[in-house]
Structure formats: C-alpha cells, structure tokens
Amino acid sequence: MKALVVEDNESLRETLMEILETNFPDIQVSGACNSQEAMEEVENNLPELIFMDIQIPGENGLKLTRKIKAQYPDTVVVIHTNYDLPEYREAAVDYGADHFLSKEKSNPDEIVALVGSLFSDT
Secondary structure, three states: OEEEEEOOOHHHHHHHHHHHHHHOOOOEEEEEOOHHHHHHHHHHHOOOEEEEOOOOOOOOHHHHHHHHHHHOOOOEEEEEEOOOOHHHHHHHHHOOOOEEEEOOOOOHHHHHHHHHHHHHOO
C-alpha cells in the first residue's frame, strides 16, 4: 500500500509518516507540503491512502480532496485538521473525504486503528 501525508507543518508531517512506517512496515509513505506537491505525488505514485490537512499552501485540502476523488475515486482520503467543527466535518463529506480526524483529539493509536481497518478491507 502507498500512502501520502499532505501537511505543511514539517514536524507533524514527519511524525505522521513515522507512525505509518513504524506500524505498517509494508507501507510506502511519501509527504507533500502543498497542493502542487500533493497532486504530483498522487499522479506519479497513485497512493491508496491520503492524510490531508485543510489549510495548506496553494489549493486548500478540501478542494484538493474533491479533485483527487474525481480522478481517483478509490483513493481513501482522511481529512486530518485542527478545524474540528461540524461545518468542516460536513464540508469534508461534501468534498468526498472518507474519514475525518481532529489533530487535537486523535492520537497515534487511533490513526493506527483507522489504517489497520483499511488494510483489513483489502
């Protein structure tokens, strides 16, 4: 499985990538810090799983999610954001995201459980 972490905070991006790599040795993880890098990674590597921040340089993560899901509907997109409000959760669904995680409330165990459940479905 290939995964992509789209996050402009370098420390958080690397931490999330490390959580994935440590808990899922067979996963290939790449990172992107803005929408342009993210689309290049998607087009070049076709990840099955994307962790997407909403506020990233360039196109915001919700619009980018819609674009990715239109081209690659089987790609699982997890919105991972500080904006844990009902209107953002609704927008995430409207834009095609498959899951929504709050950066403040989620922890590594929750992330591992979510990714593990996705692996068990494949």
